[in-house]
Amino acid sequence: QRQMCIRDSSYIDMIFRNSSDGGKIGAESRVKLACKRVFVSIFTSDGHPMLLDRSFSVKKMSRLNCYKMRDDMRYLTFALTKGRLAGKTMKMLESLGITCEEMKEKDSRKLIFTNEELKLKFFLAKGPDVPTYVEYGAADIGVVGRDTIIEEGRKVHEVLDLGFGKCKMCVCGRQETKELLNRHELIRVATKYPKIAKDYFYNKKHQTVELIKMNGSIELAPIVGLSEVIVDIVETGTTLNENGLVVLEEVCPLSARMIVNPVSMRMENDRIKKIVTDLRELLREEQCGHAN
16 A cells, blocks of 8 residues: 555654654664654555655654555445535644645645545535535535524534534524514514524524524624524624624534444444544543643
């Protein structure tokens, strides 16, 4: 395999670069450096160096050889939400040794990007379409915001909170409308997420409301009198403050999630479980690093 392979008994041949030795180091020194973070260069099986532009621990390096694929294995397909979610997802996967060079070609007009060595395919889609691709098996794995998962209501397995893209779904409006919510009065609610809003008001607050589905700037609705409140995603609250609106109630926390097709979860359990387990371990290490 041309993937990051290993050329000694431990299956990893690394050059540790630091200010003291400037080159290869012996086995004893490698053991001493096992718990240190260093810059490394890995050689592929054809002798070409694969340079990594970030520091890795040896523990992380041990993961990089775990994704070798047999020639008879089928491709696993990822559907990624366009934009920041896709970019951050690929950075996390690269930390595990899962890369796709085709996606880095800025001028490429390809719709599907392939890593032949790892038998993986990737494509980008709008958020609401990702659960659809995954439910119908066009993609085995998807990355999308939890708001989209709830709103679309597709039959998929939500397997991992990726920890980025954090925000909140909130009920917002003018401060004086807080009393209308407290008294459970009949009000109009503008939102891009009618299913989430309906579940919150009908099943959690037991309040009857008139829902107005919108697609554009939701903050405009209470300002022009279309609705008393809105249900929308709030990240920083800057837009609300600039337009005289406030968060009145919090509906639910949101973040990027990994979803899996139920059939793929059974048929490709080992491969998918390996990816999910390694991502979970990576997130745990990052959390410990921030804590320290």
